[in-house]
Amino acid sequence: MTPFKLSDELLAEIEQLIENQKDTQLSSLLEEVHYADVAEIINELNEDEATYIIKLLESDKTSDILTELDEDIREAILGNLSTKEIAGELEELDTDDAADIVAELPKEIVQEVISEIEDKEHAKDIVDLLRYDENSAGGLMAKELVKVRENWNVLTCVKEMRAQAENVTRVHSIYVVDEDDKLMGRLSLKDLLTTSTKTHIKEVYIPKVDAVNVNEKPEEVAKIMSKYDLEAIPVVDEIGRLVGRITIDDIVDVIREEADKDYQMAAGISQDVEADDSIWDLTRARLPWLILGLIGGLGAAAIMGGFEEMIAQHAILFFFTPLIAAMAGNVGVQSSAIIVQGLANDDLKGSISNRLIKEMLLAALNGIILAVILLMFTWWYKDDFYVALAIALSLIVVIVVAGIIGTFIPLFLHKRGIDPAIATGPFITTSNDIFGILIYFWIAKLVLGI
Template structure:
């Protein structure tokens, strides 16, 4: 299969077909394109053209298209659809995707849209999902699953599974529950096929099954599913009743969103923004960290101002100030990035003290190697051993302190329940610049006897 590639020629062709209302050609063209690629096309159209296409195509395709659209594009399209038209789209979606869309609708039309859904059980499940916090397993799960009761025999189980499977896009697992819907285990399809039809499920199901609580954070669910290579995981309520399941496609979205957020925070962007957002939104996201950098630079200038006399005697120290600041920032970012990644993957084990000692020893080793190279270079260049020694010893101290700050800060934030990703990028760079320059001049002053 040739990967889809969006071209300017295709967009122009679709614009012309929409303008000329060549519906049959549009339907034929879009019918050959995957719904995710249709969403990519619609993201490039204006609101009127996008709405026209959504209304023209069948709901069994456009419902999936809606889930793939950029949020602002979807919002614009939905605002141009009637409550009945929106309900028609929701009926084609799994409950988790339907609930996500309903959650984006203006509150005044939600009830009207829900009442227009013909499948009342589907509507009930959507309303049930809306009760959960979106940042929880309950807000992530879907109601569609296949479950059987431990008291059924195999023949009854197969009949019930056939009926349930009609509403499930993909059957990842068969869950076993008791009469009160408490999750008991899972059923192997192989055991089901090779067991007598009169055998009760209680005799053949596997009692061990991984599950998560409805209140579990999506990030924790992602860790569990990644660790045990699960394609789906059941979700239970506070008393152990099976209420839904989370599938791997939802977890991929969680991982991507978390990675995007961490990347932006590491780059000094404090909000979830995209390249095509307004200038004002982008400014609000970037400005706080830029202000922090401004104050950090001003602080470094103040520190340097306190060593003016030393500058007059040893001008060469001034030449190495950018190098010291850069090394402090680089080491701090490296240390914090490794810790943040380890915390995200749940790879950080043991006490904070042990981790700090390890990172500081690593920083010390790196610092000694770099300092030796710098000592040799400076001595040959300027011919003054004591000056070269002062700069090199300062570099070791700066790197060790930067490694400590870069390691301790994300671990401390994590312990306090704050996203440790905030400790990367401008925060670490700015703090290490200030400490690095202060340490640099203080050590140089001591060694040179100024």
């Protein structure tokens, strides 16, 4: 299968077909295109053109298209649809995707949209999902699944599974529950096919099954599914009743969103934004960290002002200031990035003190190697051993301190329940710049005896 590539020619052709209302040709053109690729096309159209396509195509395709659209485009399209048309789209979606769309609708029309859904069981499931926090397993799960009772025999089980499977897009697992819907285990399809039709499910099901609570954080669900290579995981309520399941496609979205957020925080962007957002939104996201950087620069300048006499006597120290600040920032970001990655993947082992000691030794080794190179270069360049020694010793201490700060801060933030990804951005760079310059001139003053 050749990957879809949106070209200017194709986009122009679609816009022309819409303008001339060539519905048959437009439908034929988009019929074989995957819904995710149609969504990519619609994201490039204006509001009226996007709505035209959604109203033209069948709901079994447009419902999936809606889930793939950019939020602002989807909001504009839904604003142009009647409550009955929106309800028709929701009926074609799994309950988790339908609930996500309902949550984006204006509150004044939600009740009317829900009432327009003909499948009342589907509507009830959507409403049920809306009561969960979106940042929880309950807000992430879908109600569609296949479950059987432990007291059924295999023949009854197969009949019930056929009926349930009609509403499930993909059957990842067969869950076993008791009379109170409490999750008991899972059923192997192989065991089901090779067992007598009169055998009761409780005799053949597998009692060991990984599950998550409705209040579990999506990030924790992602860790569990990744660790055990699960395509789906059941969700239970506070008393152990099976209430839904989370599939791998939802977890991929969670991982991607978390990665995007961490990347933006590491780059010094304080809120979730995209390139197409308004200048004001982008400014609000970037400005706080830029102000922090400005304050850090003013602090560094003030520190240097306190060593003005020494700089006047040894001007070479001033020219090495950017190198010291850059090394401090680089080492701090490296250390914090490793720790943040370990925390995200739940790979960090041992105590904080052991981690700090390890990082200090690593930083010391790197610092000594780099300092020897710097010492030889500066001595050759300036022919002043004591100045070269002062700069080299400063570099070692600066690198060790930066490594400790870069390790300690994300661990501290994690213990306090704050996203440690914040530590890999300008916060670490700015703090290490200030400490680095202070240490640099202080050691230089001791070595040079000024």
